[in-house]
Amino acid sequence: MVAGGLITAAVCDYRVAVADGSARLGLNEVPIDIPMPAVYVRMLAHTWGEPVAARTCLLGEIFTPDQAHALGMGHELAPAGELLKRAIAVAERTHDDCVEQYAFTERVCQAAAPRDIAELADPLDTELPAGMTSDRARHAHRRYLQELKGCPAEW
Secondary structure, eight states, X not given: OBTHHHHHXXXXXXXXXXXXXXXXXXXXXXXXXXXXXXXXXXXHHHHHOHHHXXXXXXXXOEEOXXXXXXXXXXXXXXXXXXXXXXXXXXXXXXXXXXXXXXXXXXXXXXXXXXXXXXIIIHHHGGGHHHHHHSHHHHHHHHHHHHHHHSXXXXX
């Protein structure tokens, strides 16, 4: 799971990742010259902590599930054949008559994230469009495509 898929998974309350050594997790935006939106960085900092969010966002490292788990990017690992069953078991820990209490406690746990997004991320993200369409960004996208495909981009 790389890039946007990992961001979506990262902001879940509890993360169960596949225990498969061939799986990879990471954020490759900056190495291919796509600026990481501040709103995502703040969400990841809330979820993983500042050091892990900075490392993954800035360096674009790609991790195995074991490495990601050791960094705290996920709560637990499960074998591929048991992944869905395990995720459902985690979700079922919250009984129907406790959903309101869960929702309240979740809001308390996440209270700083919306404030950070409004105060820090929203003003910074106004600079995003220029960073995504500059000549340097297009050059980096062509370079990355060539690395992936083994031939130059035709655009």
